[in-house]
Amino acid sequence: MxxxxxxxxxxxxxxxxxxxxxxxxxxxxxxxxxxxxxxxxxxxxxxxxxxxxxxxxxxxxxxxxxxxxxxxxxxxxxxxxxxxxxxxxxxxxxxxxxxxxxxxxxxxxxxxxxxxxxxxPDEAVTVLHPAATAYLALVQHGRLQPGETVVIGGGGGNVGAALITVAAAWGARVVTTAAPRDAAFCRAAGAEQVIDYSAPDLGDRLAAACPEGIHLFLDTSGTNHLDLMVGLLTLRGRIVLIAGARSRPTLPAGDLYTMDRSIVGFVISHATTAELAQAAGAMNRMLATGRFAxxxxxxxxxxxxxxxxxxxxxxxxxxxxxxxxxx
Ligand SMILES: NC(=O)c1ccc[n+]([C@@H]2O[C@H](COP(=O)([O-])OP(=O)(O)OC[C@H]3O[C@@H](n4cnc5c(N)ncnc54)[C@H](OP(=O)(O)O)[C@@H]3O)[C@@H](O)[C@H]2O)c1
Missing domain, CATH: 3.90.180.10 (Medium-chain alcohol dehydrogenases, catalytic domain)
Incomplete structure (x- = not known):
């Protein structure tokens, strides 16, 4: 050829x-x-x-x-x-x-x-990028542990759905924000609770859904509502920033450092071949059981x-x- x-x-x-x-x-x-x-x-x-x-x-x-x-x-x-x-x-x-x-x-x-x-099926090509992003954001950069509570902003999206699926498979309890029309999809992906992202009392609803605090928060919508989310984290809770390149959120510094909380950024484009291979191993176990919606x-x-x-x-x-x- x-x-x-x-x-x-x-x-x-x-x-x-x-x-x-x-x-x-x-x-x-x-x-x-x-x-x-x-x-x-x-x-x-x-x-x-x-x-x-x-x-x-x-x-x-x-x-x-x-x-x-x-x-x-x-x-x-x-x-x-x-x-x-x-x-x-x-x-x-x-x-x-x-x-x-x-x-x-x-x-x-x-x-x-x-x-x-x-x-x-060939259709699975559509989850390869979101799922690897989800695995590396949650497990490597977010240091997710089984039993922890994860909040995913934008669970109805491609990366959001993959984050829900991978976090649930990792043994985490998943709460997500999404449009009401995506609620059933998010639950099917593994979310325990779905909260309307446009709710005026979003902070109160998230606090009620996570009474012991949020161990890990990721927002795929790029809104990066840090002034709200940092205060809802547990002691040593983490935020992994993955979207919203032009967002300029307000950071409540005291809420962050006095509770050993942290914020890290991540883009998959910098992942090493070893990191991508680790993600691929986890993804293949999930692809084999048809886990990705x-x-x-x-x-x-x-x-x-x-x-x-x-x-x-x-x-x-x-x-x-x-x-x-x-x-
Ligand atoms: N860091 C990385 O390595 C990495 C890798 C892949 C993707 N990304 C980034 O991740 C972002 C998402 O990608 P995607 O493919 O998942 O996009 P997507 O399918 O368009 O998903 C975005 C989701 O956010 C929801 N949303 C909109 N406003 C929201 C709000 N205020 N609160 C919560 N959710 C809200 C949308 O809901 P509606 O449909 O109702 O508007 C949609 O479900 C993009 O910015 C992309 O560039 C980053």
């Missing part, structure tokens, strides 16, 4: 900058795996990389997309553990100088590739990647995910 079909940009820009067509076939190195892509998707971060809002080295022309499910076509001689025909997944292409997942065939470094549990899908061909980015960026994918498959 001398060419692949790909969705790519010649320079960072709007969704309309994404082109579709042939590019020279990628050449695998000795520790790489050649993968035929069955499905990819679009997360917010893909639009940030494409537009240049998230600064990361981009080899041009740059194939967009972070996540893929596919089948091994060939493996380099230095690769062990993967053979032609294996079903696999990856969620760390398309940044840090690596080409993206939105092509018919891609080269994936073997240490970023994981076996796909038998029976896992999948949202309604919008199916688009690879040639319509520009439209997929537009839909995500325009906020038209509420409670839905886009599944992009080669034409």
């Amino acid at each position: 001398t060419v692949v079909q790909a969705a790519y940009i010649d320079r960072p820009g709007p969704a309309t900058a994404i082109r579709y067509g042939p590019l020279p076939a990628p050449r695998p190195g000795p520790t790489d795996v050649l993968v035929d892509v069955a499905a990819t998707t679009v997360n917010h971060v893909d639009t940030f990389v494409r537009s240049g809002a998230f600064r990361t080295p981009l080899p041009l022309p740059f194939v967009v997309g972070r996540d893929l499910i596919g089948t091994v076509a060939d493996a380099g001689e230095g690769v062990t553990g993967f053979r032609a025909g294996d079903r696999v997944w990856c969620n760390s292409m398309g940044h840090g100088g690596r080409q993206g997942a939105a092509a018919t065939r891609v080269v994936v470094p073997a240490d970023r590739l994981y076996p796909l549990p038998p029976g896992t 999948l949202r309604e899908l919008v199916h688009l061909p690879l040639s319509a990647m520009a439209e997929a980015h537009r839909l995500v960026e325009a906020g038209e994918m509420r409670a839905r995910r886009v599944l992009v498959v080669p034409d």
Whole structure:
């Protein structure tokens, strides 16, 4: 194969900058795996990389997309553990100088590739980024312990639902805020209590739902209501900031330091291959049992990647995910 079909940009820009067509076939190195892509998707971060809002080295022309499910076509001689025909997944292409997942065939470094549990559908590509984010935010950066109380802001969203699912599987008690229309979905994902995020007495409701305090708080909506949430934490309670790049919350400093509380930031783009592999191990155990709730899908061909980015960026994918498959 001398060419692949790909969705790519010649320079960072709007969704309309994404082109579709042939590019020279990628050449695998000795520790790489050649993968035929069955499905990819679009997360917010893909639009940030494409537009240049998230600064990361981009080899041009740059194939967009972070996540893929596919089948091994060939493996380099230095690769062990993967053979032609294996079903696999990856969620760390398309940044840090690596080409993206939105092509018919891609080269994936073997240490970023994981076996796909038998029976896992291509649609699961839509949870790979949110679920790894959830695992690393909760377990690594949030130091979550079984039995602790976690509050998730925005449980109806992609990352929010994954946070609920992973935290519940980790043995935590999960309280979430969400729109009322997402309450049943959040409960099905594992939330014990769902509180309307627009309730005027949100603080009182959260305090009532967490009488012993909140051990860990994560807000996917980016509201980052720190003036309220810091005071609701337990002694040594933690907040992991993962969204709201432009938010400028008020920090009640005394409530934070006099109770040994802490706030840390996290983006998955800086996760090491060892951290991603640890997340992948936990995710594979959950994928194998069909634990992640999948949202309604919008199916688009690879040639319509520009439209997929537009839909995500325009906020038209509420409670839905886009599944992009080669034409
Ligand atoms: N740090 C990382 O590594 C990382 C990784 C992945 C994603 N992210 C970021 O995480 C954020 C969420 O991503 P996503 O894919 O989950 O987006 P999403 O699916 O759009 O989810 C956002 C959720 O927040 C809800 N929401 C809106 N206003 C709220 C409020 N005031 N209080 C509580 N919830 C509210 C939304 O509900 P409605 O639909 O009712 O408005 C929606 O369910 C994005 O900013 C993304 O860039 C960060």
